[in-house]
Amino acid sequence: MFETTLAGSLPKPAWLAEPGKLWPQWRSSGESLARDKDDATLLWLKLQEDAGLDIVGDGEQARQHFVHGFLEAVEGIDFDNKVKMGIRNNRYDAMVPQVVGPLRLRGRVHAKEARLLRAHTARRVKFTLPGPMTIIDTIADCHYGDRVSMAMAFADLLNQEARALEADGVDIIQFDEPAFNVYMQEAAQWGIEALHRAIDGLRCTTAVHICYGYGIQANIDWKRSLGEQWRQYETVFPALAASRIDQISLECANSHVPMELLKLLGGKDVLVGVIDVASDSVETPEEVADTIGRALRYVPAARLFPCTNCGMAPMSRELAERKLEALVKGAALARERHL
Ligand code: ZN
Secondary structure, three states: OOOOOOOOOOOOOOOOEOOOOOOOOEOOOHHHHHHHHHHHHHHHHHHHHHHOOOEEOOOOOOOOOOOHHHHOOEEEEEEEEEEEEEEOOOOEEEEEEEEEEEEEEOOOOOHHHHHHHHHHOOOEEEEEEEOHHHHHOOOEEOOOOOHHHHHHHHHHHHHHHHHHHHHHOOOEEEEEOHHHHOOHHHHHHHHHHHHHHHHOOOOOEEEEEEOOOOOOHHHHHHHHOOOOOOOOHHHHHHHHHOOOOOEEEEEOOOOOOOHHHHHHHOOOEEEEEEEOOOOOOOOOHHHHHHHHHHHOOOOOHHHEEEEEOOOOOOOOHHHHHHHHHHHHHHHHHHHHHHO
16 A cells, blocks of 8 residues: 655766756766666666665666657657757747657667666566657657647557567556646547557556656746646546556645545546655655645545656755655555554
8 A cells, every 4th residue: 555656757866967957968978878877777776675665667867858768769850950949838948859750769768777677676667758749749840740640650659669668577657748737638639549559558557647847947937827726637637537547647745736636537546746846845754644645535545656746857866865765754654644
């Protein structure tokens, strides 16, 4: 009960990449970079186990960014001529690559990290991939001419990699779809259909993560503009409840999401965000257990997995370690209180 897990990313050690950045530059290149990525992946695996997490991941140590880490393995994309594009409905500008031809995977994307994790832990392993809608919102299109067809093309590539990750021994595959919180109608109309294409044929557990983003200034400003009650989830939850996705990962710590919206996810596992990634103050176990207690009114205990609100990539490493401990201690306290 109350098995703990992470939304996805963890900070990269300063010897691997520039700290504190969402798009950090690597410190080395070639074989030396490949070895450093492996070392960072193993380091975070050990730290997650020591903190007591039940379900562990690679902390996304081998990718520069959660979307472009996947795109770098895709043929048909021009990375040399990036263009400035407003993303997440123009919430902020990013320099993005362009789709210039038919999309095809060059080979495996995450075989190395997945096999490394599987070889070094007996715990359940979760692996994250960007969702199709979030991908097409983070890249410019000069080929497909239509958002939905481009999303479906990416969904097929994601499916190819997801099936291979399952064969590598990954237990849970999660698709990150922060764009579901921005294009709510489209998420229900075709976003979930694209996810179904991405999970086609999988037997492992599947998840989708929907959040209000990393703790960067543009997101903090956006959240301030959303008013007293954040009801973005309300449009997409009923469609997710009817979907074939097993688990939904959400932002609940320090958020203005009304907890009663969680009851719209009947029949699903809910990964409840109990750790705020946009704040430098470390949650107490009591605060974590309180958030779990509030979610427990709408989610059965057996389906409730305490988690982080979002990835922790831009955070300091020390802070992230302390927040992992808070997550595990808070879940333990909630077990004492409720079970
Ligand atoms: Zn997130």
